[in-house]
Amino acid sequence: MDRVIFLVDMQSFYANVEKVFQPELENKPVVVAGNPDIRNGVILAACPLAKQWGVKTTETLWEAENKCPYLVVAKPRMQVYINASVEIAAVLEMFSDAVEPYSIDEIFVEMTHSLKPFHGDPQKAAVRIKRHIQRMLGVHARIGIGPTKVLAKMACDHFAKQSSAGVFTLSQDNISEQLWPRSIDHLFGVGRQMERHLRNMGIRTIGQLARFPLEPLKKRWGINGELLWRTSHGWDPSPVTADTHIRRKGIGHHMTLPRDYYSWKEIRVVLRELSEEVARRARKNGCTGKVISAEASSRNVQVPAKFHRQVSLDHDTNDGKVIYDAAARLFHHHWDGYPVRSIGVTLHQLTNDTFRQLSLFHPLQEREALHQTIDDIEDRFGSGTILYASSLTAASQAHLRAQKIGGHYK
């Protein structure tokens, strides 16, 4: 099966985030500049309005102000942009488990197994994701789609960004027609110097490199020559790894309940379901965690009640029962009986469990075999196929979860 990978890029990211946080700037040409106090500071980002005046990133503020006298200059606020970037990644995690930030305003998303709600149509998924990011964060995104990361990246940089739809697909079916006529410096990984060398060899387009015999390229540049040649064919085995991002953030699930839950009997049903979902995602990502947090809040705005506490275990786990037990203990200590409207469980301090030491008499072995079986069945027949008996009670949210993408309605 062909993979489906998205590269989601935020347009004029810093400048547009400033516009979101300062609505009065909405219709003004805005740039974010390294140091607005000195006129030879460099433009880090320019909003589309400023670009209409010919303002470009990396030129000096002085040059930009000469082109556009009404330019509004904002100081960079990196923490704000980092937070916005993390929020965008969280939005993307509603659609897929494998979300990998590539830079502050570009994120890879593995969509291969996440297209069911879109009837297998990546284009539809992309349009939906764009709309979601726009609605939730007010930032305009462009999406490149491809069967590999390099094709997704080039689809975004050289096609989606130029198209009015903001979505473009490169695949083995259209690269000879779309990508190959492009100038060689459009090939991902070709810098200025390499461009010069290739041009000296008579290679001016990506297609000319693709049709060039591999051996002389390998002889001259070794592995790098082969890499560029493979890139020109769109070949790239690298996976989308959720690892770095998830490890930092933890794996969590939150749920807003359809009504207030008053009794522990009801709450524990949902808590159990959330714990199992967290455990399942941890196993799917091949990790275990040592710290478990639980949270609950009421909807009453007059008397806002909530808690968010965590507990550290003495061993790593991705067992839903262990996670549930810890979360239940936190509830017993910190929930004082107010009506609960939203609940969350998160597993933190994640480590890769591939290298986990297995003790000779591993007490969890049996449970691990059970998890493997449950995960296999759910992979085949869909999430929610196997439920705890408690999930057949009225308090259960499991039947709803099965209709959602990562905890959010489709």
Ligand SMILES: [Mg+2]
């Ligand atoms: Mg960008």
